[in-house]
Amino acid sequence: MNRRPTGPPRLVAAAVAVTAVLGLAACSATPTVSVPTVSVPTPLPSMSLVPVAPVTPDPVPTALPSCTNSPGSDPAASWRPPPMPSPGAMPSGSTMRRIQERGYLIAGVDQDAYQVSYRDLSPSPSPSASDGDAYQPYEGFDVDLLHAIAAAVFGRKGADRIHYVPVTQDFRLGAADEGIVDVVADSATITCSRWKQVDFSADYLDNAQELLVNSDNRKVGVSLSPDRVPRVYGMHGGKICTVGSTTSITNLAALQYTGDFRAVQATNWSDCIALLQRGAVEAMSTVNTILRGLRAQDPYLKVVGDGFSYEPQALMFPKSDPYSAGDSQFVGFVNGVIAALESGDRDGYCPQAMTAADTSCWGALYRTWLGPRPPHPPIPRYLP
Amino acid sequence: MLALGVVAVIAPVVLGAVVLVGTHGTDLRLSDAGQTGYRLSSGQVDDLLTADLIRLQQDETTLFQSQVDYGQLAHRDPRADQRQIEVDLATASGRADGSSRERTDLTTIADELPVYMDLGATALADNQQGLPVGTAYLREASSYLRQQMLPKAADVRGIEQSRLRADIGQAAGFPWWRVLVFVTALGCLLFAHEQLARRTHRRLNAGLLVAGAVVLALGAGAITTTLLSRHQVVTDLRSRANSAVGLTKVRDDIDRVDLDDELTASDHDEDCQTTPTAPFIVSCANESDALAVLGERGPLATDLAEVRPLLPAGVRTDRERWLTAELVLPTLENLSKQAAASTSKSTQHPPRYDDGFVNRSLGPYTDAATTPSTEKLFVSLRAPVLDASRHEWSRYAAGVRDARAGLDVLAWVGLALGLAAGLAAGLGRRPRVTEYWSRGERAA
Numbered sequence: 001m002n003r004r005p006t007g008p009p010r011l012v013a014a015a016v017a018v019t020a021v022l023g024l025a026a027c028s029a030t031p032t033v034s035v036p037t038v039s040v041p042t043p044l045p046s047m048s049l050v051p052v053a054p055v056t057p058d059p060v061p062t063a064l065p066s067c068t069n070s071p072g073s074d075p076a077a078s079w080r081p082p083p084m085p086s087p088g089a090m091p092s093g094s095t096m097r098r099i100q101e102r103g104y105l106i107a108g109v110d111q112d113a114y115q116v117s118y119r120d121l122s123p124s125p126s127p128s129a130s131d132g133d134a135y136q137p138y139e140g141f142d143v144d145l146l147h148a149i150a151a152a153v154f155g156r157k158g159a160d161r162i163h164y165v166p167v168t169q170d171f172r173l174g175a176a177d178e179g180i181v182d183v184v185a186d187s188a189t190i191t192c193s194r195w196k197q198v199d200f201s202a203d204y205l206d207n208a209q210e211l212l213v214n215s216d217n218r219k220v221g222v223s224l225s226p227d228r229v230p231r232v233y234g235m236h237g238g239k240i241c242t243v244g245s246t247t248s249i250t251n252l253a254a255l256q257y258t259g260d261f262r263a264v265q266a267t268n269w270s271d272c273i274a275l276l277q278r279g280a281v282e283a284m285s286t287v288n289t290i291l292r293g294l295r296a297q298d299p300y301l302k303v304v305g306d307g308f309s310y311e312p313q314a315l316m317f318p319k320s321d322p323y324s325a326g327d328s329q330f331v332g333f334v335n336g337v338i339a340a341l342e343s344g345d346r347d348g349y350c351p352q353a354m355t356a357a358d359t360s361c362w363g364a365l366y367r368t369w370l371g372p373r374p375p376h377p378p379i380p381r382y383l384p
Numbered sequence: 385m386l387a388l389g390v391v392a393v394i395a396p397v398v399l400g401a402v403v404l405v406g407t408h409g410t411d412l413r414l415s416d417a418g419q420t421g422y423r424l425s426s427g428q429v430d431d432l433l434t435a436d437l438i439r440l441q442q443d444e445t446t447l448f449q450s451q452v453d454y455g456q457l458a459h460r461d462p463r464a465d466q467r468q469i470e471v472d473l474a475t476a477s478g479r480a481d482g483s484s485r486e487r488t489d490l491t492t493i494a495d496e497l498p499v500y501m502d503l504g505a506t507a508l509a510d511n512q513q514g515l516p517v518g519t520a521y522l523r524e525a526s527s528y529l530r531q532q533m534l535p536k537a538a539d540v541r542g543i544e545q546s547r548l549r550a551d552i553g554q555a556a557g558f559p560w561w562r563v564l565v566f567v568t569a570l571g572c573l574l575f576a577h578e579q580l581a582r583r584t585h586r587r588l589n590a591g592l593l594v595a596g597a598v599v600l601a602l603g604a605g606a607i608t609t610t611l612l613s614r615h616q617v618v619t620d621l622r623s624r625a626n627s628a629v630g631l632t633k634v635r636d637d638i639d640r641v642d643l644d645d646e647l648t649a650s651d652h653d654e655d656c657q658t659t660p661t662a663p664f665i666v667s668c669a670n671e672s673d674a675l676a677v678l679g680e681r682g683p684l685a686t687d688l689a690e691v692r693p694l695l696p697a698g699v700r701t702d703r704e705r706w707l708t709a710e711l712v713l714p715t716l717e718n719l720s721k722q723a724a725a726s727t728s729k730s731t732q733h734p735p736r737y738d739d740g741f742v743n744r745s746l747g748p749y750t751d752a753a754t755t756p757s758t759e760k761l762f763v764s765l766r767a768p769v770l771d772a773s774r775h776e777w778s779r780y781a782a783g784v785r786d787a788r789a790g791l792d793v794l795a796w797v798g799l800a801l802g803l804a805a806g807l808a809a810g811l812g813r814r815p816r817v818t819e820y821w822s823r824g825e826r827a828a
Contacts (some may be wrong), residue, residue: 040492040495040496040499041496041532042499043499043500043503043524043525043527043528043532044524045520045523045524111516111652111654112516112517112519112520112654113516114515114516114517118516119516119652120514165716165719166652166653166654166716167716168653168654168656168657168658168666168716170656170657170658170659170660170664170666171656171658171664171666171716171720173664174658174663174664174666174720174723175664177664179723180719180720180723244657245658245660267654267655267656267657268520268654269516270516270517270518270519270520270654271520271523273517273520274517274520274521274524277517294517297510297515297516297517298517
């Protein structure tokens with residue numbers, strides 16, 4: 001009788017025991033799920049580098065150079081004010097008459113140049129149902145000029161008859177050029193090249209370009225050489241933000257050549273300040289009136305250095321719009337309004353309350369929006 | 385002979401096991417497809433994550449607007465939206481079968497959410513103080529959500545959609561193994577029957593005949609049921625799933641345009657750039673995107689065309705009406721285009737702001753009732769799409785039920801029949817084997 005061969009019982013028992021142990025270990029092991037490592041991008045407004053202009057910066061002028069595009073050789077000279085008509089009695093056939101008949105002034109304004117021309121974002125009051133113009137969404141130094149113009153056309157009670165068209169820095173020139181608006185009040189600097197597309201009022205505010213940095217930044221500044229050539233120092237390759245289609249970007253592009261920084265262009269001033277607050281740029285730069293308004297939005301910012309440009313500001317008007325024939329008459333009219341604001345007349349209309357310390361309505365506007373110590377207003381220059 | 389007997393017994397049992405495993409597997413895949421479809425349908429986590437992110441942006445924007453332009457628009461507290469999104473993320477992350485890419489997406493969204501909320505809070509705080517910089521933060525928050533977070537949520541949904549297609553594809557597979565094993569089992573029984581008949585001179589073997597009949601019935605029934613289920617999957621489930629996914633794309637397009645419009649109204653065209661020379665054409669990112677999506681060749685028109693039979697005829701008209709409404713909104717972009725077009729025609733004077741088309745200022749919006757808005761068009765276009773989407777998913781779920789009908793019963797019945805056939809074959813083989821061996825020994 002044959003017997004089936006059998007394996008060593010101990011070996012079989014050992015194999016069973018090992019299998020059991022391994023099985024228990026597998027069952028009791030806690031499954032782990034690894035947490036993936038991820039990188040979270042930092043949100044920033046978009047910005048683009050400004051090409052470096054291969055030129056050394058010019059000395060800062062104290063007056064604009066002669067220009068052939070302007071009506072006179074002096075680009076800061078505008079049309080002389082005519083004898084001012086009474087409010088509500090504009091000369092027939094004039095742009096002012098057309099505005100009067102329309103019932104409101106159409107103005108292009110900036111909406112984020114705080115304290116200069118900005119959309120008033122305070123919690124809005126309920127507008128009066130009977131007076132849709134009671135709610136004024138825009139405020140600022142430039143906007144008060146528009147109130148003065150409207151008052152000159154419609155009378156004091158019509159000072160608020162303004163329809164606002166928010167224009168970006170890019171579009172303000174186009175809005176005036178294409179005649180979409182009657183006037184643009186947007187801290188526009190008088191330049192020779194812009195005279196090709198628009199007419200300018202007389203200079204109503206002299207400005208200079210400066211730098212805005214974080215309050216704990218002690219390295220960055222702008223200095224003027226003895227011959228007034230500006231130089232930015234302390235940047236060490238950092239970025240300075242500004243907005244396109246402005247004289248600010250032109251000035252910075254020239255300074256890049258000698259300064260150790262790169263200029264970047266954002267869409268608007270709010271984007272620049274957001275970039276500065278988030279540390280994406282070391283500074284931002286534009287005219288000092290706008291910088292002061294931006295600084296007022298954040299107490300941890302400060303303006304540094306010398307002003308490194310000459311920026312006379314004026315209102316812009318359509319130039320070649322056939323619908324605005326006689327616009328030079330309107331420009332002269334507005335120059336008369338500006339002159340009245342800069343005079344010491346206390347009986348005329350002033351958008352802001354004048355104090356005893358204010359020598360002119362212009363000074364009251366400056367004190368309200370731009371600073372407690374108004375300088376002398378610029379002396380207007382007119383065509384001969 | 386013994387081996388032949390063993391094969392004749394085992395083959396039917398194997399067939400039963402294959403039917404069990406195969407049918408059960410099909411049922412599982414259909415069940416997975418049903419679960420995935422349930423997750424993708426309106427109101428479930430993967431779809432809800434995208435919807436909740438969009439809602440968060442809408443509430444932030446509405447709150448921002450209601451602080452300034454006109455009072456008290458209806459909105460939810462964005463913090464409530466944030467909590468809901470965190471719940472969505474936790475639920476989605478808790479799924480054990482999530483892929484590594486899906487987990488990475490969900491983790492990234494979870495890390496980006498506080499960054500977004502910080503931007504929104506800064507925007508609202510600045511806005512509350514009347515500071516224009518708040519608008520920049522609102523714009524940045526919107527860009528962050530749309531460029532970083534929403535694409536990842538869409539990717540999570542896309543992974544689920546791919547999983548759905550894979551489940552459906554597998555459920556629609558032809559039952560090759562079952563056919564092969566069925567034919568093999570039947571062949572084994574026939575061969576065994578012939579061999580036994582030749583050796584024992586008994587033409588009919590009752591056990592093997594019974595086993596053969598059972599195998600025939602089992603195989604034919606299993607294959608027929610599987611093919612019917614497959615037909616249901618191929619003709620119905622796949623098209624329902626594709627339609628539902630297509631409707632999701634339409635909904636995404638509509639939500640995208642709505643976000644564009646809300647941001648345009650909130651930031652008052654601060655995102656615009658202009659060509660540097662005359663004619664000065666303004667291009668605003670949000671408006672341009674809205675027009676591109678709504679245009680005749682835009683993604684919304686394309687996606688609507690794919691699901692046109694599922695939607696009322698008025699939907700196409702609503703898209704065109706929305707596009708027309710966009711072109712007459714009092715925005716800088718539209719204004720500049722009109723101005724440039726008129727300026728080029730010397731006989732016409734430029735469209736001054738008191739002329740026909742743009743006879744309203746871009747602000748203030750003091751009355752929600754009179755504010756130019758595309759909200760009604762958004763609602764009229766979105767509602768039928770949502771209804772159609774819910775309808776398609778419910779029909780999909782019904783299709784899954786139909787496809788699964790009887791599969792679980794078939795699985796176990798198949799195993800039982802296989803075992804019974806194997807037993808019958810064994811019983812049929814035993815007397816003949818005994819007889820065979822006894823003849824063999826006598827011959828020896």
